[in-house]
Amino acid sequence: MEDIVQNFQEADTMVKMEILSQIPTTVMAVDKELRITYMNHAGLKAIGKKREDILGKKCYDIWNSLHCNTNECCMHKVIDGGKTYSARNEIMIGDLKKPVEYHMVPLRNENGNVIGGLEFFVDITERVHYEERLKEQSNTIREMSTPTIELWDGVLVLPVVGVVDSMRAQHMMDSMLNKISETHSKVIIMDIQGVAAVDTAVANHLIKITRATKLMGCECILSGITPAVAQTIIQLGINMDNIKTKSTLSDALSEAFTMLDLEVKNKRE
Amino acid sequence: MDNFNNSLNTSVTVVDKCLIVTLPNDITDDDIKISSSSILARASRSYIKGTILDFSMVYVLDSYSFKALQKVSRAILLMGVMVVWIGLGPGVVSSLMDLNVDVSHIKTAVDLEQGLKMILNSGNSRGKG
Secondary structure, X not given: OHHXXXXXXXXXXXXXXXXXXXXXXXXXXXEXXXXXXXXXXXXXXXXXXXXXXXXXXXXXXXXXXXXXXOOOOHHHHHHHHOOOEEEEEEEEEOOEEEEEEEEEEEEEXXXXXXXXXXXXXXXXXXXXXXXXXXXXXXHHHHHHHOOOEEEEOOEEEEEEEOOOOHHHHHHHHXXXXXXXXHHOOOEEEEEEEEOOOOOHHHHHXXXXXXXXXXXXXXXXXXXXXXXXXXXXXXXXXXXXXXXXXXXXXXXXXXXXXXXXXXXOOOOOO | OHHHHHHOOOEEEEEOOEEEEEOOOOOOHHHHHHHXXXXXXXXXXXXXXXXXXXXXXXXXXXXXXXXXXXXXXXXXXXXXXXXXXXXXXXXXXXXXXXXXXXXXXXXXXXXXHHHHHHHHHXXXXXXXX
């Protein structure tokens, strides 16, 4: 009977070891001195070494990650604190850098004392790649959404389409201010024809932008104010007296020409 | 001796009867304190038509310096001399907007040329030009 139990337990241990070995992510165990005591197949495959070559070696010699030998090292935190940690890291395999996410769990003996740590690596190369692409694309969208165009010598136009939130208002302001200092323009026209609704927040952003351009010595004309928008502004009680406003872009442009002492003439007359 | 060195930081020149004050890029409270009295003294001369504060070298401006310069501008205005701020950079303007300071009464121009034009074209001279 005892034999059967013994066999059964051995078989059970074998199955567990096999499961651990076949997990497709790296699993590694280290003792308190950061010597490697176990690594599964996936880990060995990732670094291209045999089990005999790495057992007993220091883990920082094998992985050579950004956190190795620094205060960031989660293994130190785990062994000292006995808590679980997760972090993002970059490991070096040969000359190849690999972004990984690693999770650390303390290993305890029967008395509950920490004797080492267990480490799981997840390769996040794909994810980092996607994140970078997403960042790039949102940058592109942001630049597309705030085009400041030089319409005439000394006249800039910024057409605004869509929703104006504080983030976008900030980008609009940055784009306008940079363009003004680049071109030394005297007038900037902000066309809000494409802005569906103007509420107090949007109006405040617009007022702030006009004040900023004024401070740079560039007069701001707000154009494209539709009857509906005009009505809302009045009903909300927003004071826009200090801002030059026009209903259409062409009105604003002719106003800009007046300010620059320019005149548009019909040649035949 | 110290005072002399500090006041050297800001250049004050007269061009076309306009007083042009070029502020240094690392503007300090002491700079403003020391230079403000000399600016005011020179602006009070009868032939000066206007004063230009040139910020084109200034990359950082805190609210204290801003207020100090605002006071100087107000004082010059009180003497009936026009004040124009020029060359405020995008970074300075952005930070001033974040500090939420009142800028409504300040006359500004993009560059020195426009600033001079503004002063020379204004009828607000003191008659003795």
